[in-house]
Amino acid sequence: MSVTDLPGAKAGKAATVDAEEARRARRRRVEQTARYVLPLLVMVLAIWLWDRIVVWNDIPHFILPGPSRVWASLTGDWNLLWDSALLTGRITLMALAIAVVGGAGLAILFNQSRMVELSLYPYAVILQVTPVVSIAPLIFIYVESKTVGMLMCAWIVAFFPVLSSTTLGLNSVDHNLRDLFRIYGATRWQRLWMLQLPSALPYFLGGLKIAGGLSLIGAVVAELVAGTGGVGTGLAFRIQEAGYRLNIARMFAALAIVAAMGVFIFAALSLLSHMLLRRWHESAIKREH
Amino acid sequence: MARIAPFAERSELLRVSAVDKVFPGNVAALRAMSLEVREGDFISLLGPSGCGKSTALRLIAGLSDPTAGRIEWSTPRAKGDLGVVFQEPTLMPWATVAQNVYLPFRLEGTPYSAAKDDILQTLKLVGLEKFQNAYPRALSGGMKMRVSIARAMVTQPKLILMDEPFAALDEITRFKLNNDLLDMQARIGCTVIFVTHSVFESVFLSDRIVVMAARPGRVIEELHVDAPHPRDEAFRTSADYAAHCRAASQALEQAMEAAA
Numbered sequence: 001m002s003v004t005d006l007p008g009a010k011a012g013k014a015a016t017v018d019a020e021e022a023r024r025a026r027r028r029r030v031e032q033t034a035r036y037v038l039p040l041l042v043m044v045l046a047i048w049l050w051d052r053i054v055v056w057n058d059i060p061h062f063i064l065p066g067p068s069r070v071w072a073s074l075t076g077d078w079n080l081l082w083d084s085a086l087l088t089g090r091i092t093l094m095a096l097a098i099a100v101v102g103g104a105g106l107a108i109l110f111n112q113s114r115m116v117e118l119s120l121y122p123y124a125v126i127l128q129v130t131p132v133v134s135i136a137p138l139i140f141i142y143v144e145s146k147t148v149g150m151l152m153c154a155w156i157v158a159f160f161p162v163l164s165s166t167t168l169g170l171n172s173v174d175h176n177l178r179d180l181f182r183i184y185g186a187t188r189w190q191r192l193w194m195l196q197l198p199s200a201l202p203y204f205l206g207g208l209k210i211a212g213g214l215s216l217i218g219a220v221v222a223e224l225v226a227g228t229g230g231v232g233t234g235l236a237f238r239i240q241e242a243g244y245r246l247n248i249a250r251m252f253a254a255l256a257i258v259a260a261m262g263v264f265i266f267a268a269l270s271l272l273s274h275m276l277l278r279r280w281h282e283s284a285i286k287r288e289h
Numbered sequence: 290m291a292r293i294a295p296f297a298e299r300s301e302l303l304r305v306s307a308v309d310k311v312f313p314g315n316v317a318a319l320r321a322m323s324l325e326v327r328e329g330d331f332i333s334l335l336g337p338s339g340c341g342k343s344t345a346l347r348l349i350a351g352l353s354d355p356t357a358g359r360i361e362w363s364t365p366r367a368k369g370d371l372g373v374v375f376q377e378p379t380l381m382p383w384a385t386v387a388q389n390v391y392l393p394f395r396l397e398g399t400p401y402s403a404a405k406d407d408i409l410q411t412l413k414l415v416g417l418e419k420f421q422n423a424y425p426r427a428l429s430g431g432m433k434m435r436v437s438i439a440r441a442m443v444t445q446p447k448l449i450l451m452d453e454p455f456a457a458l459d460e461i462t463r464f465k466l467n468n469d470l471l472d473m474q475a476r477i478g479c480t481v482i483f484v485t486h487s488v489f490e491s492v493f494l495s496d497r498i499v500v501m502a503a504r505p506g507r508v509i510e511e512l513h514v515d516a517p518h519p520r521d522e523a524f525r526t527s528a529d530y531a532a533h534c535r536a537a538s539q540a541l542e543q544a545m546e547a548a549a
Contacts, residue, residue, distance in 0.1 A: 176377060280382045
């Protein structure tokens with residue numbers, strides 16, 4: 001087959017890319033658009049279907065409100081819901097912060113002392129595998145402050161991914177680099193600071209992304225168990241309360257905000273991870289092919 | 290230049306005396322190895338896999354202790370006296386080229402401003418002065434290896450240990466790096482112990498080739514390559530080079546037979 005038979009090399013056309021590359025570029029462009037358009041389309045379709053089901057079947061709003069009622073609740077109760085979202089958000093972020101400090105701190109401690117790790121690691125696992133809903137009521141018996149209790153619940157759920165992934169990262173140092181540090185007479189702290197912590201960073205950030213979602217779950221669960229008791233009312237309590245009043249539209253509105261918060265946390269942590277790794281880590285490399 | 294003394298006038302740098310290394314399960318990785326290393330020597334450890342050449346390198350680096358025998362330096366070893374190049378470039382991916390080369394100084398506690406001149410000079414020596422701010426992932430395999438060599442040389446060490454550093458590179462890159470390595474060694478005036486399984490590489494680079502056999506790992510023969518320095522492409526096609534290659538190949542064959 002001669003070169004002129006190729007479709008990309010038609011006469012009169014300055015073909016800088018061949019047909020295969022052109023196809024690949026086109027596919028990439030289509031995919032880029034579809035990434036945003038398709039989920040949006042699914043959402044519009046689902047909302048329309050939801051609306052039709054409610055209208056066609058004449059479903060009463062205290063059983064299933066239509067999308068317009070939920071929207072009205074979202075805008076009408078906005079001040080109420082926003083205050084609740086701030087409270088839940090604050091607990092979530094505080095829990096995430098202590099999960100990061102506690103999880104990464106424990107990982108470093110375990111890494112520095114094998115004996116401490118052998119003593120405590122099984123209990124970290126036990127704490128993780130016990131469902132937080134079953135621990136939470138006990139916590140609120142012994143802990144006076146609702147805020148502290150809620151933080152503890154959220155921390156129990158969120159710290160483990162940070163601990164386990166950071167531990168894995170600290171132990172995943174290139175063996176030759178470790179030898180090199182030994183040859184140059186590095187101290188234990190130099191090794192930790194200049195070698196192990198940078199090696200662990202991608203692993204830590206992976207754990208952080210999971211912990212972000214989990215701390216929101218922990219905060220919501222803790223709120224449901226704790227009730228109101230003087231700390232104001234978060235989104236989870238709003239959902240529960242609206243349920244008692246058969247205000248289903250507000251339940252949906254509050255649920256939408258919780259979901260949006262989860263998405264926001266995940267997106268923010270993904271962005272942070274990308275910013276920290278983009279210059280050097282393999283995961284941030286865009287391949288041409 | 291020409292900081293390396295002629296063969297006869299070289300003084301002793303370190304001595305390996307009757308060293309054994311036995312791993313758990315009674316595996317004799319190295320038996321009765323003796324080697325005198327003199328300042329300015331370029332020594333190749335040549336042998337099949339499992340002959341203990343990498344083990345010997347680890348023992349000399351102090352990463353592992355001999356089961357029996359002694360490894361003695363003529364003068365006590367200071368922190369910057371030893372550089373190492375592994376088979377992989379072994380760079381820190383999160384650090385730039387200059388930061389990677391800075392590592393030995395950084396671990397000594399030398400501030401970057403004080404080490405900067407040495408770092409830039411060494412990068413120039415390996416031909417990467419334009420890449421000081423690049424991250425390793427942007428470099429080719431050969432360039433990464435050059436950074437690794439720069440890091441080993443930046444403290445002007447007395448001894449550089451190299452464990453099959455060019456084994457994973459293509460032949461064109463390897464030849465180029467072989468040429469440059471000899472040039473760099475001459476400029477810095479260091480001693481090199483170089484592990485390889487390539488006859489050609491060992492002949493081109495070395496003053497002495499230590500041929501080793503496996504099971505147990507031991508020295509079979511020591512060959513001298515007395516061709517003068519500097520060596521260049523002309524040496525690679527000379528009759529002298531071919532003769533040395535033949536001798537080394539024969540010694541290696543004996544080593545393989547001895548193991549079988």
